[in-house]
Amino acid sequence: AQSVTQLDSQVPVFEEAPVELRCNYSSSVSVYLFWYVQYPNQGLQLLLKYLSGSTLVKGINGFEAEFNKSQTSFHLRKPSVHISDTAEYFCAVSSAGGYQKVTFGTGTKLQVIP
Amino acid sequence: DAGVIQSPRHEVTEMGQEVTLRCKPISGHDYLFWYRQTMMRGLELLIYFNNNVPIDDSGMPEDRFSAKMPNASFSTLKIQPSEPRDSAVYFCASSFKPGQGIFTGELFFGEGSRLTVL
Numbered sequence: 001a002q003s004v005t006q007l008d009s010q011v012p013v014f015e016e017a018p019v020e021l022r023c024n025y026s027s028s029v030s031v032y033l034f035w036y037v038q039y040p041n042q043g044l045q046l047l048l049k050y051l052s053g054s055t056l057v058k059g060i061n062g063f064e065a066e067f068n069k070s071q072t073s074f075h076l077r078k079p080s081v082h083i084s085d086t087a088e089y090f091c092a093v094s095s096a097g098g099y100q101k102v103t104f105g106t107g108t109k110l111q112v113i114p
Numbered sequence: 115d116a117g118v119i120q121s122p123r124h125e126v127t128e129m130g131q132e133v134t135l136r137c138k139p140i141s142g143h144d145y146l147f148w149y150r151q152t153m154m155r156g157l158e159l160l161i162y163f164n165n166n167v168p169i170d171d172s173g174m175p176e177d178r179f180s181a182k183m184p185n186a187s188f189s190t191l192k193i194q195p196s197e198p199r200d201s202a203v204y205f206c207a208s209s210f211k212p213g214q215g216i217f218t219g220e221l222f223f224g225e226g227s228r229l230t231v232l
Contacts, residue, residue, distance in 0.1 A: 032218045043118075043205055043223035051218055090157070094219025101170065102147075102219040104157040 002027040004093050006105035013081055014113050021076040021108045023091035030096035033074040035065055038088045038107075047089070050074065051096075061085065086112045116140070118224035120206050126230045132194040135227045138187055139208030147221060148181055148191050149205040157205075163189065175200075196231045203228050 007022045025031060032051050036044040048059025055067040065076045074091060091105040119138040127133055139146050148160040161171040166183045174181070178197070183189040193200055207221040 032220075034220065036221075036223075041225075043225045044207075044221070045223065046220060049218070049220055092219070092221075094217075096216070096218075101159065101162075102221060106156045 002031065002093050002095060002101075002103050004091050004103055004105035006091055006108050008108050009106065010109045010111065012111045012113055015083055016080050018079050019077065019081050019085075019110065021089050021091075021110065023074045023076065023105060025072050025074065025091070025093045027072075027093060027095065032094045032096055033065075033067060034092040034094075034102075035059065035063070035074075035076050036090045036092060036104075037061075038090065040087075044090060047076070081110070081112050083112050083114060085110060118206055118208050118222055120204075120224035120227050122227055123225065124228045124230075126232065127196055128232050129197055130195045131231075132192065133196045133200075133229060133231075135191040135204050135206075135229070137189045137191070137206030137224060139189070139206070140210075140222055141187070143208035143210045143222070144186070145209040145211070145217065146183060146189050147207040147209070148189070149207065150202045151205060151226070152202045160191070160204075193229075196229075198231045201229055201231050 003026045005024045013019045034049045035047040037047050038044045048057045050057045050067045058064045063078050088107045088109045090107045094102045121136045147162040150158045160173045161181045163183045181191045203226045205226045207223045211217045
């Protein structure tokens with residue numbers, strides 16, 4: 001079985017400040033990891049993904065995440081946030097090479113303050 | 115290219131009525147997923163299909179829920195009879211296995227169908 005924990009349900013941050021959204025996962029097998037963003041009244045869209053290779057993954061809108069196998073973490077970061085980054089962010093995990101189920105975390109609401 | 119298309123975007127109905135939600139996946143995608151999103155339970159996987167065949171429906175809440183995929187370009191999620199606790203946003207997502215590769219779990223979501231059962 002696999003699971004995802006997003007430690008913060010809400011993160012307020014001032015515009016142009018850096019932000020880190022935390023994600024930890026649990027799995028008995030190798031994993032693929034994802035971050036999705038959901039803007040109000042919209043579906044989820046992929047921000048970035050880790051499948052293999054470099055542990056530092058760059059995504060859209062200036063976001064990046066680092067896969068840390070020893071700490072089973074996949075934290076999302078952005079050096080300088082904009083008002084338009086206000087949204088809910090979901091971390092997700094799937095098993096590499098196995099069952100196709102994708103497990104989502106409970107989400108973190110990022111509130112960018114002007 | 116068109117993304118995943120869901121209809122209706124909003125549905126308000128009364129308890130006991132039948133509700134049908136529709137989804138058109140991205141052309142060429144052979145996986146289709148139905149998720150439900152609520153404040154209390156977050157995103158829940160209801161059922162998923164591979165090549166139009168239901169693979170895992172363990173997330174379907176009860177017999178009132180049913181899903182079909184009659185062809186590669188269309189799927190429905192039906193609730194009969196509907197109840198107020200079914201009020202949620204229902205998402206359809208599709209995906210693919212690249213060539214001879216392995217399914218990674220990257221999902222392409224529609225904009226969702228917001229269901230309100232009074």
